[in-house]
Amino acid sequence: MIVRSPYDDIDVPDTGLPEFLFGDLGDAAERVAIIDGPSGAQTTFGELAAAVDRFAAGMGERGLGPGDVIALFAPNNPYYPVVFHGALAAGLAVSTVNALYTPDELAYQLRDSGSKVLVTVSAFLDRARAALDEEGLAVSEIIVIDGAPSVSGVITETSLSEVLATTAERPSVSLSGDDVAALPYSSGTTGRAKGVVLTHRNLLANLLQIEKMGTHVSPDTKILAVLPFFHIYGMTVMMNQGLHARAAVVTMPKFDLAEFLRIISEHRVDRVYIAPPIAVALAKHPMVDQYDIDCVDIVFSGAAALDAELGAAVGRRLNCTMLQGYGMTELSPVSHCMPDDRPDMDLGSIGVALPSVECKLVDPDTGAEGVERGELWVRGPNVMREYLNNAEATASTLDADGFLHTGDVATVTDEGVFYIVDRVKELIKYKGYQVPPAELEALLLTNDGIADAAVIGVKDAEGEEIPKAFVVLQQGAELSGDDVMSFVAERIAPHKKVRVVEFIDQIPKSASGKILRKDLRAREQAPA
Incomplete structure (x- = not known):
């Protein structure tokens, strides 16, 4: 039995993500797009779009274009969307790398993704250089976001400011929804990390799906981006949703509770996306009472299951609406969530399926469908195309009917509200x-x-x-x-x-x- 979203289906335009986000800024050009949380420095949508064009031009000057991949190995910062969308605008795909990776893990992803350029920050250069000492990598250049001086070596090192100083024209690239946009790597909790092939259509569709649920997100919203952009949750739900809604995205390079609370208070952030470990701190840590954070309207938890009592404790302490959603890298990432206008929904649930999402519950042992409790299978325009270079893993996760087998055990009510019970393998x-x-x-x-x-x-x-x-x-x-x-x-x-x-x-x-x-x-x- 297929359970469908209670919302009307979305129409996904056949275009590239940069054109969708920056093609017609209109009055938004002067609005603030990115705020650097630590320093308070601001970037307008117009300035961001211009920098995206210049980075795309820089990639074109290097002879890179459709079919090529660059890797982005950096913490959250105001230049992350410049590099990400600039690469996409040049027809490239971006493989986002976990900022905590060791040189060996980084080298594996660079090799597996076929990345030709590595964009990073000076604090990560030691690990980047060590990774590039390994054999079989296609990387020919490191671009350093914060402009560390170059050192002699086989690999050219260039500052991002040099790339953005180009006077070349942005390459003329016609993108379709089927072109590959992002190559994040799945968490590896069930084996070696795998490249998840996400198309422009996947990412664009998920933004339109989220839009129907996030009715409180507007150009007046300030979204705190403390969870990493290299993870699909941060990439889509924080960075790209903010750009799509013409809201201001406030970046943090890493989580530190005091800095987290200071930035919310000083920048008057009203929408905060978290994972459950941050919920524990918000509910229990005495430091929370030392900051004026009554500006927070909604706290949304994702990436892992949030206990209902813990979530309710956060809501009470911050006097805000607490919501929860569900997703995975392979879903771009969101497939279910509690809508902004349904704070009455059981916080122990993951909410309802997003527009254009279909679901099945399947007994993992017998394959029987329509069971009360079973593995959650999901189909929709946000479902990944495949795992990169891994036909076997793709076949075991994505079936011939287009359903992605999540590995999570769920139940669903007659009203279409889903609950994640656990993982099949856990x-x-x-x-x-x-x-x-x-x-x-x-x-x-x-x-x-x-x-x-x-x-x-x-x-x-x-x-x-x-x-x-x-x-x-x-x-x-x-x-x-x-x-x-x-x-x-x-x-x-x-x-x-x-x-x-x-x-x-x-x-x-x-x-x-x-x-x-x-x-x-x-x-x-x-x-x-």
Whole structure:
């Protein structure tokens, strides 16, 4: 049984994303597009569009065009959209790279994507140079956004200011919706990171889909972009949605709670996109009370499941509307969310399917459709084209009917409201019973002494899989492992009890906030 969005379908124009965003600025040319959060420096839409044209011209001067790829390895900053959209305007695809990557991880992505230019910042140059020492890379130039001096070497290093100083014309490139725009790499929590091929149509469609849900986003909105633009959540929902709505996007290079709160207060940010770890800080940290952030109207959580009680606590403390959505890189990224005008919707849900999205729930063991609880399959114009150079992974994720198999287990109400229960591959099976880690993690976070938590399945002495909790304590809190296990046991069915507890300093997470369970499993397997 197919569940469709309650919203009317969208019409997606067959054009490139830069033309869609900058083709007709009109009165918006003088409006502020980007605000650098730390310094307060502002860039108007007109200035941004001109810089996009100059970067495109610079790429054309280098002989780059349709079919070529550049890599963007940088934290959020005002030049990120210049490089991203300038490359697209020249017909290139952009492979956005995780800012935390090691040289080996960076080299793998450069090699796999076939990138010919690497754009980065001076603070990342050591890792960039180390990566480019590896064999089999096509990169011939490093462009440094903040203009670090060049050093002698095989690879040319150029400052972005030099590229933007070109007097060449922007290349005449006719883009269609089927052309490749972005090559982000999926999180790698279930194996080696894979290049996700997203077309201009994919990215453009998702902006139009989001527009129907984000009724409070307007040219007067200020969006805080603290989550990274290299991740599809930051790329589409913060950077590109802001540009599409003619809103101001306030950039932050990384999350720091004091700076986060200062920037919201000083720039009067009214729309904040977060991942659940930030929700924990907003709900529990005493520093929040030291800043005037009553300007915040909506806080939207994505990238990982948000516990309803935690979300409600954030809403109460900030006196704002708290919303949640769902997506993945392969969906450009949003497929479901709570609309701005439905704050009454259950915060434990992921909301409803976006316009033009169709869904199915399929039993992962039997393949039966129409089940009450099953793997969520999604079809729509925002679904990726394929995994780059990986036909096997594509075939296992994207079926012949165009449905993307998300790997997430969901339920849906008669009103079309979806709930993510857990991931297919993350379920713990204890004596034949299924134990969802996300449920235990949400429960653990309701304990005032616990700052963060993650749960995985481990083997006991008898080889039985049991739930183990990794717990980060609040500063000054005193809890024993027995205290934690008793807290859970008193609140949950016996087969779901936490049976082992380990206290750690920090839960390993991706830049988008997803728990890196593979790192916790590796910790378990490491020799003592």
